Amino acid sequence: MDTQCVSCSDTLQIPADSYQGEIVSCPGCSAELEIHSTHPLELAIAPEPDEDWGE
């Protein structure tokens, strides 16, 4: 699935089996993007990792 980076507007490809909530990186500007929705495909700037993230 092709879409536009919400940061630099470059075109980027999102694998068809992606899940909502996955983080992808824009090859153009390296922005970290969260797949906000898969149908329709919507991206948003990914949240910064917080200090309480992880195990």
Added chain:
Amino acid sequence: MSEPTRASTPLGILLSTVRYEERRLLSELERRGVTAVRLDPRSMSFAPKDAEALRGMTVLNREISSQRAALAAESLEAFGARPVNDASATRLCGNKWSTYLRLRQYGIPTPATLLAPTPETGLEAIDMIGYPAVIKPLSSSWGNRVSLITDRYAADAVLEHCAALPSAASRTVIVQEAVRPGSPDLRGIVVDGVCLGVIVRSSSDWRNNVARGATVEPYPPNEEVRRLCVRAAAAVGATIAGVDLVERADGGWTVLEVNSRVEFQGFERATGVDVAARIADACTAETIEVREPV
């Protein structure tokens, strides 16, 4: 033995960010034809009207944020849902002092640990434990803000920095005996009372977190270690747990911590064990038991 609880459908999965582990879990549930209701704790206010939809639902807690995971687990239980792990296990594992107390209470070997609410108490605690010691925040992940203290100067500096942190929770730390810092440690994964396997984690850093680049390899079967992993998971009441252990100089094993929302990418890579499938088994089983320590 705690009372088995009957699982119900549909299965909920609590998460915001989808990492390797959540992708594996979602994919495994899809493969089994299990409809997973996605619950994003960032958008959940737990209004009274939400109770109807949540009542009786088993919810696998895979939230990346420790605070959101604990709050959601508590709220889900209050609304009649059944989070896995439950709220108590999530809370215990999310606080290193609480974990220590529980492990100690159940007679599970764990490094000597003291609470340090102030820098002064911290210095006294380090004097009692001796150098090297480890200073850890009550809640931290991926080894963040965990400091190896080799001398008084480092102790002063780290405790001074902790004291300057803005929140009271951040200013309180624990001081822990450093057990062979820099040596490899073990990670065992326990699901539903069964240890799925154990890996060795090694790193150029003194902390062996996979998230910090530690390398992993399978650890040969060792019944003592496996039993300790199962006992540690049971002590905190966790159905799903990642148990970290390190070997003492005398050859005995000691449990460093128990993780309630375990990351298993490195474990699956090293062992070939399908952790996602075992977690899916546990969440879709008719009953889930948290076994008492043996």
